[in-house]
Amino acid sequence: ASPSQTYRTSYHFQPPKNWMNDPNGPTVYKGLYHLFYQYNPLGPDWGNIVWAHSTSKDLINWNPHKAAIFPSQKGDVNGCWSGSTTMLRGENPAILYTGIDPKNQQVQNLAVPRNLSDPYLIEWVKSPYNPLMTPTPENKINSSSFRDPTTAWLGPDGRWRVIVGNKLNRRGKALLYRSKDFVRWTKAQHPLYSIQGTGMWECPDFYPVSSSPIGLDTSTIGEGVKHVLKVSLDDTKHDQYAIGTYAHSKDVFVPNAGAAEKFSGLRYDYGKFYASKTFYDSLKKRRILWGWINESLSREDYIAQGWSGVQAIPRLIWLDKSGKQLVQWPISEIETLRQKKVGYPRTQLKSGSTVEVQGIKAAQADVDVSFQVASQLEQVDAFDPSWTDPQLLCSQKGASVRGGTGPFGLKVLASKDLQEYTAVFFRIFKAQNKYVVLMCSDQSRSSLNEKPDKTTYGAFLDVDPLHEELSLRSLIDHSIVESFGGKGKACITSRVYPTKALGNEARLYVFNYGKANVAISSMNAWTMKNASINRKN
Numbered sequence: 001a002s003p004s005q006t007y008r009t010s011y012h013f014q015p016p017k018n019w020m021n022d023p024n025g026p027t028v029y030k031g032l033y034h035l036f037y038q039y040n041p042l043g044p045d046w047g048n049i050v051w052a053h054s055t056s057k058d059l060i061n062w063n064p065h066k067a068a069i070f071p072s073q074k075g076d077v078n079g080c081w082s083g084s085t086t087m088l089r090g091e092n093p094a095i096l097y098t099g100i101d102p103k104n105q106q107v108q109n110l111a112v113p114r115n116l117s118d119p120y121l122i123e124w125v126k127s128p129y130n131p132l133m134t135p136t137p138e139n140k141i142n143s144s145s146f147r148d149p150t151t152a153w154l155g156p157d158g159r160w161r162v163i164v165g166n167k168l169n170r171r172g173k174a175l176l177y178r179s180k181d182f183v184r185w186t187k188a189q190h191p192l193y194s195i196q197g198t199g200m201w202e203c204p205d206f207y208p209v210s211s212s213p214i215g216l217d218t219s220t221i222g223e224g225v226k227h228v229l230k231v232s233l234d235d236t237k238h239d240q241y242a243i244g245t246y247a248h249s250k251d252v253f254v255p256n257a258g259a260a261e262k263f264s265g266l267r268y269d270y271g272k273f274y275a276s277k278t279f280y281d282s283l284k285k286r287r288i289l290w291g292w293i294n295e296s297l298s299r300e301d302y303i304a305q306g307w308s309g310v311q312a313i314p315r316l317i318w319l320d321k322s323g324k325q326l327v328q329w330p331i332s333e334i335e336t337l338r339q340k341k342v343g344y345p346r347t348q349l350k351s352g353s354t355v356e357v358q359g360i361k362a363a364q365a366d367v368d369v370s371f372q373v374a375s376q377l378e379q380v381d382a383f384d385p386s387w388t389d390p391q392l393l394c395s396q397k398g399a400s401v402r403g404g405t406g407p408f409g410l411k412v413l414a415s416k417d418l419q420e421y422t423a424v425f426f427r428i429f430k431a432q433n434k435y436v437v438l439m440c441s442d443q444s445r446s447s448l449n450e451k452p453d454k455t456t457y458g459a460f461l462d463v464d465p466l467h468e469e470l471s472l473r474s475l476i477d478h479s480i481v482e483s484f485g486g487k488g489k490a491c492i493t494s495r496v497y498p499t500k501a502l503g504n505e506a507r508l509y510v511f512n513y514g515k516a517n518v519a520i521s522s523m524n525a526w527t528m529k530n531a532s533i534n535r536k537n
């Protein structure tokens with residue numbers, strides 16, 4: 001294959017070529033799913049940004065359309081940046097997005113479909129009143145830190161609300177605007193929420209959740225409903241969130257006790273996953289999360305390959321029973337790509353063993369494994385309470401550092417000689433009154449090529465290994481590995497660039513490098529079919 005194709009994915013969303021970043025304005029209209037995205041029509045690097053557009057019947061196979069929103073007005077001559085879709089009353093989609101004006105100021109604009117009877121929503125018309133929200137000296141909004149409007153929600157008073165990402169000095173803010181007609185917007189006195197010292201909040205998202213995978217429309221308020229505020233922190237490039245209450249009479253977000261400071265470290269994904277956005281899928285009554293996964297290649301190398309960026313597999317997202325965190329799971333439609341299943345009966349995975357999972361195409365696979373360690377916890381290593389950073393812990397205790405119980409898990413995109421592999425695994429520790437489960441994705445051996453970034457990622461997983469199984473699901477797709485631990489309680493996505501473990505040469509192994517044996521209670525693996533993604537007809 002030509003170098004431009006080596007690391008292309010087979011079932012992840014990407015354009016045929018060029019640069020892609022944030023998912024924009026996802027929605028469902030007349031039975032069709034829409035995804036727009038930040039795209040450079042002229043090349044593989046960021047720039048010349050328009051809203052490219054694709055539609056799908058199943059969120060898996062996508063058809064490309066012409067760009068939906070591109071520079072054409074004063075309010076966006078220098079770029080059409082991120083934004084969201086809102087369904088106005090009576091199935092009436094409206095897009096709010098950030099435009100870059102002739103003075104390179106960030107302003108907020110509105111676009112609506114030209115023809116509501118077209119389910120593909122090919123043509124978008126910009127409001128003659130654009131820009132609708134502007135930075136001015138009076139409102140103290142910094143014109144280079146004012147962007148990415150959310151999906152709006154409708155209050156009981158009949159007014160729409162939307163938030164826009166902002167910072168003032170080092171204080172990150174979710175600025176609140178209100179409107180009766182979606183055209184004339186007034187900035188509220190107080191932001192919905194803000195935190196000192198966090199820097200710019202890009203791509204905010206604000207939505208209701210309940211502890212059921214049945215999703216809630218964005219305007220839902222009431223008993224048993226919690227709210228999530230997510231921001232994309234420009235400083236760290238992490239999508240962090242807090243769970244709390246939306247005090248709608250005051251129009252402020254009140255995070256749960258303890259959740260306020262720096263979003264208490266909760267992340268959608270502890271690997272690569274940024275500028276994400278949810279939408280309410282009214283067709284299947286669920287909330288779905290899209291997120292952008294950038295390259296781990298040097299700029300020079302992604303320019304040479306002619307493309308950059310993929311979107312993560314859309315994830316169902318809801319509130320965990322504990323109320324303390326969210327849970328995510330790949331949408332069930334992805335299972336339609338599963339081909340040949342390889343299943344393993346319950347077996348022991350002896351200390352020191354590495355077993356190949358045969359019979360699948362390991363470069364594009366879905367694997368789901370559950371471990372039982374309850375009877376294997378005598379030798380567990382002690383947990384040092386000063387270990388507060390799971391990523392650091394995973395990089396110090398990688399896949400080749402032997403422990404009491406763990407590391408055990410998967411080696412994916414592995415070469416036959418195991419010179420190359422990405423290890424996704426667990427390690428268990430004993431703290432004062434409980435066990436601590438660490439989930440890691442170790443990229444340090446992922447490629448013989450020295451150049452890509454191979455940072456190791458890690459997360460603590462809120463699962464009790466004494467009473468629960470430890471499950472791990474990984475979606476493997478040539479240069480991307482999306483892993484879901486504890487049935488979606490911790491997610492880690494990584495980009496890797498094997499030189500040997502390519503195509504039919506890639507292997508999948510299950511391994512246990514800990515001193516204790518562990519039991520595999522179930523394991524299934526599938527080859528994944530190619531999805532049809534943005535192919536030109």
Ligand code: FRU
Pocket residue numbers: 021022038049081082098147148202203275
């Ligand atoms: C996030 C972001 C947004 C901005 C867009 C520009 O990745 O920087 O804040 O609107 O990308 O492409």
